[in-house]
Amino acid sequence: MDSPKKIFEMGVWKDNPVLVQIIGICSALAVTNVMMNSLIMGVGLMFVTGLSSFTVSLIRNFTPKHIRMMVQVLIIAAYVIIVDIFLQAYMPEMSKALGPYVGLIITNCIIMGRAEAYAQQNPPIPAFLDGVASGLGYTIVLLLIAFVRELFGFGTIFGIRVLGDWWTSWTIMIMPPAAFFILAVIIWITKSIQEKDKEEKKGEVAKS
């Protein structure tokens, strides 16, 4: 069994779903114009990925192999509907702001990816942690993108004004294209750091 530390290290950094696996991009582009939307979306995804991985793993030994994907989709859809109902009932403002994107969590590749790649072969508790870790990795990237977009696009952070009246908002930041190039820059930075790490490790092996 993998240690929780290793699971989180994989989900957040080494195997980050958005930056390294390049999945879950659609929603990362769509909801990142303000930080609050990104945070709620991220928390929603963490909840769904964690619990669906947990459930998939729990019944993995009884699930007939050839219908496992049907079962996974069913489980994921059920948890997404729970999130949707919860937002409508207790956070109506958020539910309006996120609109159709909550329902679209179902189609987020991260969830099914984790269910197939990890939960199907591992016991429930590590599977749950793995789901949460991947969700956390996704959330962090979303918040990074949203931070840049909200700061330059509105001059605010979490709706609180940080840049004064002299600031002219950059309209492009609020439009979808901005998410494309900010995401690209973040991926670029991550890749450079990770490549460097790898080379250093190689060097160490060679020396010893």
Add this chain to the structure above:
Amino acid sequence: MKKSFIFPIIFMIVVTAIFTFVLAFLNHSTAERIALNKELELSRKILYIFNIEPQSEEPADVLRAFEESIGTMAYEDNFIYVYYGDDGEILGYAVPVGGPGLWGSVEAYIGVSHDYSIILGLDFISHSETPGLGGRISEDDFKEQFRGLDLTKARDGNYIIYRPAPGGNVDAIAGATLTSKSVSNFINEDLDKFLKGRGNN
């Protein structure tokens, strides 16, 4: 595991039944709350149009203020909201207006005074315009401009004209020309229909 034909079917039925049951239970237990949220939001907007301030933002106060002064009246296949004063006299009407925006349909209510002479207020019920651009139609800075606009001076049904055009009375949203344009178009059209239907102008 032995590959049986029946087992996967039974398994799928059982799993589906469990999840359906859980969801149905959740849906049932929150249905009332969700309906209340929707009603509350609409009430807030109608009160905003008539510039009525409830005692507080608490749901109970909002709904009480709404019940005390707002009624409904049939209008075409829809209905309009009527603003009643303390003695039951009619002070204004909130008319549904709407049309295509840039990305999707925009729905709004516009308040007209009882003698059809001025606009009392405007609020948007739903729209899907770009946040920060067209989406700014639902910000107070834009909506407040409509309060108190004179309807009697308008010609040819052009009640809303953006500055700096001659006779302009409202500022459009910079960078959202199409959204602004369609908002003024449907307000002018729907308002004209309402006012003509009432035998005025």
